[in-house]
Amino acid sequence: NAGVMQNPRHLVRRRGQEARLRCSPMKGHSHVYWYRQLPEEGLKFMVYLQKENIIDESGMPKERFSAEFPKEGPSILRIQQVVRGDSAAYFCASSPYSWNTEAFFGQGTRLTVV
Amino acid sequence: AQTVTQSQPEMSVQEAETVTLSCTYDTSESNYYLFWYKQPPSRQMILVIRQEAYKQQNATENRFSVNFQKAAKSFSLKISDSQLGDTAMYFCAFMHENQGGKLIFGQGTELSVKP
Numbered sequence: 001n002a003g004v005m006q007n008p009r010h011l012v013r014r015r016g017q018e019a020r021l022r023c024s025p026m027k028g029h030s031h032v033y034w035y036r037q038l039p040e041e042g043l044k045f046m047v048y049l050q051k052e053n054i055i056d057e058s059g060m061p062k063e064r065f066s067a068e069f070p071k072e073g074p075s076i077l078r079i080q081q082v083v084r085g086d087s088a089a090y091f092c093a094s095s096p097y098s099w100n101t102e103a104f105f106g107q108g109t110r111l112t113v114v
Numbered sequence: 115a116q117t118v119t120q121s122q123p124e125m126s127v128q129e130a131e132t133v134t135l136s137c138t139y140d141t142s143e144s145n146y147y148l149f150w151y152k153q154p155p156s157r158q159m160i161l162v163i164r165q166e167a168y169k170q171q172n173a174t175e176n177r178f179s180v181n182f183q184k185a186a187k188s189f190s191l192k193i194s195d196s197q198l199g200d201t202a203m204y205f206c207a208f209m210h211e212n213q214g215g216k217l218i219f220g221q222g223t224e225l226s227v228k229p
Contacts, residue, residue: 045215
């Protein structure tokens with residue numbers, strides 16, 4: 001059973017470009033969570049999704065950021081018109097039901113905006 | 115709002131010795147979960163141990179154990195017989211029972227195990 005897969009592992013974008021980060025949850029997991037880790041800080045919650053539904057997006061910046069988890073395929077975190085402050089590691093986690101059951105993190109995508 | 119504080123940015127320990135990492139949190143809720151995660155240089159977030167607030171018994175996982183003091187809102191991690199592979203960032207995290215997946219993390223403690 002493969003773990004949570006995130007790709008790419010590293011992504012470099014120029015200011016103003018779009019960044020798309022993908023997360024494939026573990027088999028059988030229908031709950032996906034995105035977190036952001038700025039340098040020298042802990043992870044901060046961004047959004048919680050189930051298939052085709054956003055459950056909690058209270059941690060998402062109001063502009064430029066969006067997330068989806070379609071019926072088929074991976075979850076996507078999309079950042080439009082990236083700025084230097086978006087440079088961070090973005091982590092995805094998945095769980096079979098809610099987080100009260102065991103959840104697993106992916107290895108993260110390190111986004112660098114130049 | 116809930117907050118999690120780790121007051122030790124860095125710690126070091128000799129191999130085979132015991133070390134305790136501190137964590138305090140602030141909440142007005144009574145039902146919640148607490149976690150310790152390990153982040154080695156590979157950046158992978160690995161669950162070390164979890165504690166349900168309603169359980170009085172401290173959780174243990176092999177060499178890892180916690181001292182959960184609910185009244186004091188303290189949740190420290192003890193690592194016994196430290197190994198070189200324990201070198202990593204350690205994050206304490208809080209999650210309210212009804213906010214599945216929305217963890218609140220502390221700032222982290224960088225632990226170095228020295229040979």
